[in-house]
Amino acid sequence: MFRARQRPAAIRRDRPHASSSRPIFSSARLAALLGAILLATTLLAAVSVRAEDTEMPRIRTNQAYIEELARPTTLAIDNPVAVFAAVFGQLPDRVKVYPTENYYYFTFLHAGAPYNGNIRLDASDRDQGKLHFAYSEDLADWREETDVIHVALDATNDVQVEKVERFLYRVTFRGKSVLFELNDLSGVKPPDGLLGPDEKFVGPIFDESGLRFFLVFNARLKLFHYILDETAPVPEQFVPAKSGRIVLGKRTGYGFFVDDRRPRKILVGVAFANSRVNNYFDGPFDQLPDNFIEGDAFRDMIVAVAPELKGKIDRFGGWGDGAQRFMIAPYYYYQRDSELAAFDRCASDKRIPEANHYACFVVDDDSQQNFSPIPRAIKELRGKGRKKG
Structure with missing residues (x-):
């Protein structure tokens, strides 16, 4: 059974849960750090001293946070056009959209509450003059899910979206124009020797965590991997x-298997706590390489994994007028990093045929729902054992 996620990501998407999959909000991101809740860098107290080709770290102070919190604000928070006007009005003349599903994330404080959201130029409809805007109060472990407000804006809302170049769009609203520079990764390719003979490069990914990945499809095993891009x-x-060969990112909490066959790191784990609050570190499943998908090759890969979707999905893997999208999350949402040892044990298990080695780095929904990672290669091995019995 395949997993689906909402698209556009103005609605919370599926998150792992011990007993059921609940939707989570993946378009509006929780600021993971205290200083990240500031809307503009002008609110940050920073020290930046040039030293050769590097700079001193930029500090973020509690003073700035407290003073921003105390600043009286006026905003019709339930009116999405009014909120869009407030956000858009504070943008500079040109912005850079780093994530590859084209979300421009923001946060702000209003009336003592933290909010987060995004402006999105979706690859499926931006050339038709549409822009997606979404926001909500921040998610937190201790509270119920907050309501999401989403609106698709176009000329009927006085929003004009104009394509200037392939990766550059001009958005105009009430007399103000902002250039949105999308992330041009068209020249980014896996280096020689990184991919195996059965693997195909789908496209480059820039995650909102700041990490880059190569999305790879194994045509023989019919599975996807996120491989860390270390070319930058x-x-x-x-x-x-x-x-064993598992390493963890101090900042992101992402867990990688250091491949012993090829010079690469395969994403195998994402911290469940980050997924729950849907912050910048909830995994790259929602930053697919939309700007670089050409023709029907990606759709065909998805159909190979989920044949029941044949004739039902578009070239991005979406269906239902684009409201749903095939979810590519082969990694495991861990509660304790010790759980990731399952991938290392599988990779060193002598019973696993070499041809099935890379199935060691994929888990299914059952593993996630039970919070007990069983790699696909182990499941298949057990299945063969039962048949023989």
Whole structure:
């Protein structure tokens, strides 16, 4: 059975849960750090001293947060057009949209409550003059899910979206124009030797965590992997887990298997706590390489994994007028990093045929629902054992 997620990501998407899958909000991101809740960098107290080609770290102070919190604000928070006007009005003349599903994230404080949201130029309808805007109060472990407000804006709302270049769009609203520069990763390719003979490169991914990935499809095993892109500086420090070849990112909590066959790191784990609050570190499943998908090749890969979707999905893997999308999340949402040892054990299990080695780094919904990771290769091995019995 395949997993689906909402698209556009103005609605909360499926998150792992011990007993059921509940939708989570993936378009409006919780600011993971205290300073990230500031809407503009002008609100940050920063020290930046040039030293050769590097700079001193930029500090974020509690003072700035307190003073922003105390600042009286007026906003019709239940009116999405009014909120869009407030956000858009504070943008500079040109912005850079880093995530590859084209979300421009923001946060703000209003009346003592933290909010987060995004402006999105969706690859499926931006050339038709549409823009997606969504926001909500922040998610938190201790409270029920907050309501999401989403609206698709176009000329009927006095919003004009104009394509200037392939990766550059001009958005105009009430006399103000902002250029949205999408992330041009068209020249990013896996280096020689990174992919195996059965693997196909789908496209480059820039996650909102700041990490880059290569989305890869194994045509023989019919599975996807997210492989860390290390062709550019990686803004992360990795520490070894107690289990063999697993390393964990200090900042993101992402867990990787350091491949012993090829020079690469395969994403195998994302912290469940981050998924629950839907912050920047909830995994790259919602940053697919939409700007770089050409023709029907990606759709065909999805159909190979989920044949029941044949004739029902578009080239992005969406259906239902684009409201639903095939979810690619082969990694495991862990509660304790020790759980990721299952991938290392599978990779070193002598019973696993070499041809099935890379099925060691994929888990299914049952593993997630039970919070007990059983790699696909192990499940298939057990299945063969039962048949022989």
